[in-house]
Amino acid sequence: MKRRSWSRSSTVWAGGCCCARMSGTSSASGGWATPTSSPACGLCGRPRVLEGRRAGRSSRSRTVWPAPDALCSSLLMPPGIGCRPMDCSVPRIWIPAHQRREAVASGEDTMMRDTTRIAVALCMVIVLTTCLGCKRDRTGDQPQPPDTPQVRPPAASERESGFSVDLGSRPSFTPQVEPYDVEAGLKNVDNLKLFKDELHAKHIEALSENAFVVVPAQWKQMEFIYEQNNYPREHLPSFVTADSALHFFHIFYDYVLRTIEVGTLYERVSTLAVGVLRGCAERYEQETVADVREAALRNYGYALVPVKLLEIAPDQWGVTVPDEVTKLADAEIALVDKHEGFKSSPTVRFEVDYSQFVPRGHYTRSDKLKRFFKAMMWYGLVPMALRNQAEEFAPRLARQAVLMSQVVLNDEIDGEKLIDVWEDVYEPTAFMVGFADDNTPADYGTAVAKVYGAPLETSKLVPEEDLKTLMEEVLAMRPPGIVMASITKDAKKPYIPQFRLMGQRFILDSYIFQMMVFPYVGNTDPADSARPGEFNMRTFPMGLDAMSVLGSERAYRIADTVYQQTKFKNYTEQTQKLREEVNAYTDEDWTENVYAGWLHTLRFLLEVKDEGYPSFMRNEAWVDKQLNASLGSWAELRHDTILYAKQSVVAECGGEGGQDKPPPPPKGYVEPEVLTYWRLGLLTQQLRDGLKSRELLTDEKLLQAFDDLISLLGFLQDVSIKELTGVALTDDEFKQIENYGATLANLNLMNSEVSDGGEITSMTDKDMAVVADVHTGNLGGVDLALEEGVGRANIIYAVYPLDGKLLLGRGAVFDYYEFTVPVTERMTDEAWQQKLSSSDPPKSPEWTKSFRSPIGTGGEEVEYDLTPSFTAGGC
Numbered sequence: 001m002k003r004r005s006w007s008r009s010s011t012v013w014a015g016g017c018c019c020a021r022m023s024g025t026s027s028a029s030g031g032w033a034t035p036t037s038s039p040a041c042g043l044c045g046r047p048r049v050l051e052g053r054r055a056g057r058s059s060r061s062r063t064v065w066p067a068p069d070a071l072c073s074s075l076l077m078p079p080g081i082g083c084r085p086m087d088c089s090v091p092r093i094w095i096p097a098h099q100r101r102e103a104v105a106s107g108e109d110t111m112m113r114d115t116t117r118i119a120v121a122l123c124m125v126i127v128l129t130t131c132l133g134c135k136r137d138r139t140g141d142q143p144q145p146p147d148t149p150q151v152r153p154p155a156a157s158e159r160e161s162g163f164s165v166d167l168g169s170r171p172s173f174t175p176q177v178e179p180y181d182v183e184a185g186l187k188n189v190d191n192l193k194l195f196k197d198e199l200h201a202k203h204i205e206a207l208s209e210n211a212f213v214v215v216p217a218q219w220k221q222m223e224f225i226y227e228q229n230n231y232p233r234e235h236l237p238s239f240v241t242a243d244s245a246l247h248f249f250h251i252f253y254d255y256v257l258r259t260i261e262v263g264t265l266y267e268r269v270s271t272l273a274v275g276v277l278r279g280c281a282e283r284y285e286q287e288t289v290a291d292v293r294e295a296a297l298r299n300y301g302y303a304l305v306p307v308k309l310l311e312i313a314p315d316q317w318g319v320t321v322p323d324e325v326t327k328l329a330d331a332e333i334a335l336v337d338k339h340e341g342f343k344s345s346p347t348v349r350f351e352v353d354y355s356q357f358v359p360r361g362h363y364t365r366s367d368k369l370k371r372f373f374k375a376m377m378w379y380g381l382v383p384m385a386l387r388n389q390a391e392e393f394a395p396r397l398a399r400q401a402v403l404m405s406q407v408v409l410n411d412e413i414d415g416e417k418l419i420d421v422w423e424d425v426y427e428p429t430a431f432m433v434g435f436a437d438d439n440t441p442a443d444y445g446t447a448v449a450k451v452y453g454a455p456l457e458t459s460k461l462v463p464e465e466d467l468k469t470l471m472e473e474v475l476a477m478r479p480p481g482i483v484m485a486s487i488t489k490d491a492k493k494p495y496i497p498q499f500r501l502m503g504q505r506f507i508l509d510s511y512i513f514q515m516m517v518f519p520y521v522g523n524t525d526p527a528d529s530a531r532p533g534e535f536n537m538r539t540f541p542m543g544l545d546a547m548s549v550l551g552s553e554r555a556y557r558i559a560d561t562v563y564q565q566t567k568f569k570n571y572t573e574q575t576q577k578l579r580e581e582v583n584a585y586t587d588e589d590w591t592e593n594v595y596a597g598w599l600h601t602l603r604f605l606l607e608v609k610d611e612g613y614p615s616f617m618r619n620e621a622w623v624d625k626q627l628n629a630s631l632g633s634w635a636e637l638r639h640d641t642i643l644y645a646k647q648s649v650v651a652e653c654g655g656e657g658g659q660d661k662p663p664p665p666p667k668g669y670v671e672p673e674v675l676t677y678w679r680l681g682l683l684t685q686q687l688r689d690g691l692k693s694r695e696l697l698t699d700e701k702l703l704q705a706f707d708d709l710i711s712l713l714g715f716l717q718d719v720s721i722k723e724l725t726g727v728a729l730t731d732d733e734f735k736q737i738e739n740y741g742a743t744l745a746n747l748n749l750m751n752s753e754v755s756d757g758g759e760i761t762s763m764t765d766k767d768m769a770v771v772a773d774v775h776t777g778n779l780g781g782v783d784l785a786l787e788e789g790v791g792r793a794n795i796i797y798a799v800y801p802l803d804g805k806l807l808l809g810r811g812a813v814f815d816y817y818e819f820t821v822p823v824t825e826r827m828t829d830e831a832w833q834q835k836l837s838s839s840d841p842p843k844s845p846e847w848t849k850s851f852r853s854p855i856g857t858g859g860e861e862v863e864y865d866l867t868p869s870f871t872a873g874g875c
Contacts, residue, residue: 175612175724182211182799190805202855211616212798216856219793220767222812226741238668239798239809242676243629250636258760266372268424275413277303281319292458295399301328302347306375341823355823361642364828365762383498386471398467401499405444433644434593436503447473504646512549513541513648522568538568539777540870543631549578552606554623558847563871597683598637602630604675616798621851632814635788639772648775668737669800669809672720681713771832784820791815817842820870
């Protein structure tokens with residue numbers, strides 16, 4: 001795999017004040033610089049501070065290089081790595097770590113210094129013309145207390161983009177479809193006779209009112225509905241939906257993530273696990289200071305756990321593990337296997353939610369994926385905190401974090417640096433999902449270098465005063481946006497800084513959830529409760545919250561009128577604050593990683609359509625249908641990334657029935673969501689190109705499938721523009737719409753064909769129904785997980801104008817669910833699919849009644865979930 005040392009996950013910048021002069025040398029063992037401070041910066045006269053991470057949401061970096069003599073270190077920082085506690089407007093020149101290493105290795109350091117001195121001169125001119133540029137009154141990016149909530153996803157200026165992409169020009173078009181009315185009984189629908197055998201009176205009534213209706217069904221794949229359109233003697237026109245396009249992006253995203261995990265990351269994680277085990281063993285064996293040796297023992301046990309979870313043979317460990325270490329690790333594995341919720345960890349002595357270790361998402365598909373899930377969950381979930389959960393300073397945990405960071409940063413395995421192995425796991429997943437939300441080894445390396453110098457003498461870890469200084473350094477770094485903890489009535493508890501070896505990732509929707517529940521939303525004082533006798537905390541968010549903040553006013557109104565969520569204190573105010581923050585996002589923010597790009601695509605789908613769009617898109621029921629589609633696609637996103645996302649995770653076309661002459665192709669229709677198809681096409685290109693550049697996408701069949709999907713999305717965009725602007729479609733375009741089901745089936749089956757040995761796919765993937773838990777909360781004293789589910793495909797019928805007539809078409813849409821389960825019963829895809837097929841299937845949200853018929857395809861009545869218990873709040 002190609003290592004991308006240019007990305008923000010690969011470079012720790014040695015900084016200072018905004019313009020610090022620093023000198024130092026890199027450590028042979030770990031590459032850490034020891035800065036030497038002079039009293040003030042030569043350019044701005046301000047005190048220097050070693051800065052090892054961005055002011056933005058997270059900078060998970062790898063290598064620190066000292067700034068050359070007489071160099072303003074801000075010139076070596078990408079935009080956003082401002083000084084702390086004050087900012088500087090001096091422009092910055094970004095020199096990636098790999099270029100700095102190459103210069104040193106080839107003896108070109110003098111040339112590098114000359115280059116940067118020129119840059120300093122230019123910088124000084126700019127400084128003088130901007131009144132020296134530095135702002136002297138800021139106090140830093142400190143989190144606000146819970147009673148004055150602050151939203152914190154950073155603007156693009158605060159960090160470097162994870163990958164750069166040219167979004168090109170937004171499609172320009174003026175919709176000009178004339179409004180039309182559908183008569184009662186569909187009397188003016190020209191091709192009604194094609195559907196006479198499958199429409200119920202209730203369906204016809206809804207079509208007459210809204211020009212579309214969604215009918216409950218149980219199709220295991222969306223393409224099956226489109227394929228069936230071609231099976232009758234007279235083919236049914238296909239109504240191509242944005243739901244189906246989004247669903248197939250999910251298939252590609254999920255599949256390539258599995259491919260990377262099985263084909264590349266599994267081996268890298270195994271190497272990392274063994275390397276960390278050997279490093280921890282060495283420190284335990286050599287350490288003589290009692291307090292430090294105790295920390296080394298706990299780390300040794302911690303390191304053995306993922307080695308055992310991955311089932312790596314003992315003859316590959318390279319160490320003989322003593323009994324006291326095995327005892328610790330076995331105690332942890334017993335808790336992992338029982339997955340009974342929050343328990344105290346034997347190795348880190350901190351509350352850990354062991355229910356998270358149940359393999360879910362696509363990680364149930366093979367034993368290899370299950371092992372990978374558990375090992376990565378261990379690295380991403382289990383913390384080494386600087387305070388215990390009684391909010392007391394915990395020197396033992398601080399020592400563990402320091403020692404573990406030093407192992408990762410300084411050790412090697414078979415001639416390869418462990419930090420390079422760590423990067424090989426971290427960087428591709430950061431591209432796919434996002435950057436770690438908690439402190440990483442690089443963050444601690446920066447703090448340790450400043451407090452203790454380099455190389456670290458472990459005896460210095462005994463005095464608690466220095467450890468408290470270290471804690472202050474870590475606290476000064478930007479805290480995480482998503483805090484996993486048990487619900488507590490104490491809204492004033494401070495953030496507990498935590499080290500995680502491979503922390504779970506910051507994702508915007510989990511951040512929204514975190515900021516829309518207690519202590520930010522809902523009463524924090526029983527005396528203020530809206531319902532006497534009940535402590536009215538809001539302990540569970542809703543998918544509607546995320547969609548509301550992403551731009552759906554309808555989602556907010558449903559949360560208010562259907563579920564009465566505005567009764568919770570600060571609900572409206574907090575929603576508005578989050579909206580303002582998200583609305584400030586730029587293209588750079590939304591292209592930071594593929595996950596963010598997916599969320600951005602949904603924002604286009606949520607836009608309410610104005611004049612010039614077909615009549616079926618111009619009513620409130622359609623707005624609800626698009627909200628349902630967005631929630632369904634988002635549920636698939638959370639399913640695909642359940643391991644990494646941090647919580648608050650071919651049939652052929654039908655025959656012609658023996659006719660002598662085939663009928664002309666039915667004139668189908670594409671749901672004209674131009675901007676959704678445009679953004680989804682760009683996102684697919686970004687995914688393909690990002691994987692290719694990392695040498696993670698080399699299979700020719702899979703590359704061709706990506707090209708085919710990109711081409712299909714371009715076709716949907718072009719046809720949508722034609723439909724909206726009155727340009728006639730060609731026969732070939734109508735034929736491609738007719739064959740849409742076969743196109744999807746070929747793409748789907750191709751993905752299955754390139755799987756190797758059943759390690760990536762299983763029979764579960766024959767059913768599109770998936771589920772993911774997205775939030776853990778407490779209701780009535782019971783810890784529950786909030787589940788977001790996608791059921792099987794429903795059928796949509798829509799009336800659209802074509803050639804001066806009104807025609808009826810049929811297509812496929814999402815079926816979305818939201819519910820809670822005990823944390824000990826976090827749901828797998830297999831269990832969810834069984835639930836859907838049971839005699840007691842789940843009920844759809846009440847608000848979907850506006851577009852979803854109460855009568856299914858077989859004439860059966862459908863029930864709705866009127867008042868989910870988790871929406872009521874509690875303590």
